[in-house]
Amino acid sequence: AAQKPLSPRPWQRLTGMAWLPEGDGLLVSGRDPETRQPQIWLLNYPGGEPRRVTNDLSSYFGLSLTADGRTLASVQGERLSNIWVAPGGDADRARRVTFEAGRDEGLTGLALTPEGRIVYATGAGGARDLWIVDEDGRNNRQLTANARANYSPAVTPDGRHVVYASDRAGRDQIWRM
Numbered sequence: 001a002a003q004k005p006l007s008p009r010p011w012q013r014l015t016g017m018a019w020l021p022e023g024d025g026l027l028v029s030g031r032d033p034e035t036r037q038p039q040i041w042l043l044n045y046p047g048g049e050p051r052r053v054t055n056d057l058s059s060y061f062g063l064s065l066t067a068d069g070r071t072l073a074s075v076q077g078e079r080l081s082n083i084w085v086a087p088g089g090d091a092d093r094a095r096r097v098t099f100e101a102g103r104d105e106g107l108t109g110l111a112l113t114p115e116g117r118i119v120y121a122t123g124a125g126g127a128r129d130l131w132i133v134d135e136d137g138r139n140n141r142q143l144t145a146n147a148r149a150n151y152s153p154a155v156t157p158d159g160r161h162v163v164y165a166s167d168r169a170g171r172d173q174i175w176r177m
Contacts (some may be wrong), residue, residue, distance in 0.1 A: 007048030012036060017067035027053065029063045029074055032051040036128065036149060040074060057103065057123075081107045083120055085135050098122075108151035114159040119143070121151040121164075130164060135174065143177065150175075 006026065006041035013151040014030035015038065026043045032050070038059040041050045054060055063074040083106045098105040103123045110120035116135045121128055133140040144150045147168040154163045166175045 005048070006045070007043050007050065008103060009048070009050055013038070015060075016062035016064070018063055018072075020065070021067065021069040027063055027065060027072065031061045038074075038077075038125070057174070079104060079107075081105050083118060083133075085118075096133065096139075097133055097136075098140075109153050109164070111153045111162070113153045113155045114157070119153045119155060119162055121153065130162065 001067055002130040010033055011028075012031040014028055018027045019025075020027065023045065025045050028041050028043060029038060030041065031038045032041075037057075037103060038061060039055065040053040040060050040063060042053050043050050047127065053119050057078070059077040059079070061075045061077060063072060081104045082099060083097045085097055097118065099121075101148045106118075106120040106124050106154055107123075108121040108128060110118055111131075112118060117132055118135060119130060119132050122131055127146070127148070128151055129145060130143040130150050130153055144164075144166075147166060150164055150168070155161070156163070159168050161176050163174060163176050165172055167169045167173070168175075
């Protein structure tokens with residue numbers, strides 16, 4: 001049988017698919033390269049143009065659709081990741097610095113500045129950006145914006161620059177700010 005791509009859009013990972021009963025569309029659970037967030041999408045058929053069905057901070061894995069198309073089942077996952085500081089490595093004095101759910105705080109990288117501030121990657125706003133926060137959780141501010149995915153920060157020993165990975169140019173490269 002002849003084979004051809006259904007959708008021109010690239011996907012990072014697809015975990016489930018189900019045809020609509022009328023055959024005019026396909027529901028998929030998957031990660032798109034832009035947000036990298038596992039969501040549920042509707043691809044029209046035959047064009048393959050995607051439209052988001054879910055748009056939140058949860059992740060959706062796999063899906064199934066009843067024969068009449070009235071009920072959709074999927075696994076919804078929420079990951080909680082926050083940054084903690086333990087002065088002198090003392091776990092008894094550890095305190096949480098970030099307090100967001102579903103944003104993967106620090107999950108794809110963090111680094112300390114010479115003065116003790118924390119540069120970290122986060123999924124706040126749906127994009128992977130770098131933020132900086134004081135070690136007591138105050139003065140949290142965004143460092144990168146509208147630049148696709150930014151992660152794995154490293155701070156130069158003098159604290160003047162942050163070096164990080166970014167795919168803003170369409171492929172992973174090392175950037176400096």
